[in-house]
Amino acid sequence: MPASMPGPDRMARARGSVGACRRVFCSPARRCTMTAQALFPGLTCTADPRLWEQDFGQHEGMPATDLPDLGPLDRAALARLRNPGGESFADLARRVAPAIKEIAAEAAAGPIAVVAHAGTIRAALSMALGRIEAGLAFDIAPLSATRLAWHGGDFAILATNHPLA
Numbered sequence: 001m002p003a004s005m006p007g008p009d010r011m012a013r014a015r016g017s018v019g020a021c022r023r024v025f026c027s028p029a030r031r032c033t034m035t036a037q038a039l040f041p042g043l044t045c046t047a048d049p050r051l052w053e054q055d056f057g058q059h060e061g062m063p064a065t066d067l068p069d070l071g072p073l074d075r076a077a078l079a080r081l082r083n084p085g086g087e088s089f090a091d092l093a094r095r096v097a098p099a100i101k102e103i104a105a106e107a108a109a110g111p112i113a114v115v116a117h118a119g120t121i122r123a124a125l126s127m128a129l130g131r132i133e134a135g136l137a138f139d140i141a142p143l144s145a146t147r148l149a150w151h152g153g154d155f156a157i158l159a160t161n162h163p164l165a
Helices: 008-018 030-039 075-080 089-109 118-129 132-137
Strands: 023-026 045-047 112-115 144-150 155-163
Touching: 008 030, 023 030, 023 089, 030 045, 030 112, 075 089, 075 132, 089 112, 089 118, 089 132, 089 144, 118 132, 118 144, 118 155
Parallel strands: 023 045, 023 112
Antiparallel strands: 144 155
């Protein structure tokens, strides 16, 4: 699905609020590659399939009215819930973790951006918090920045949902 991009003035403000980055990684999803190209013109985005959004299996694209009510589940149960033919949030977090760690280690040489999905960002926040289900407490807005710092084995959360435009 293509990205719904803001107008040129808003996109220019978004580029300014992100700042300079040495490298850019992104999910291979078209909306992520388009957003990465718009935010970081002149830099090549390295697509990493581990940064894809959670696979919702048979529930992908279903109208909200047809989805099961997950309200009664606590975060731990929700993190373990695997939709038919898909993956759980815990599966997503395990898939994303090696990519985030590799990117974080490379960030020692200078700032790196990752353009990815809300689930991928929640998984990175889970790593920083040390509990997979903790990432589900975050609401991640489109075209927002979450900033993490890597301290040789641990992450610090610097900001979440910082609006870019």
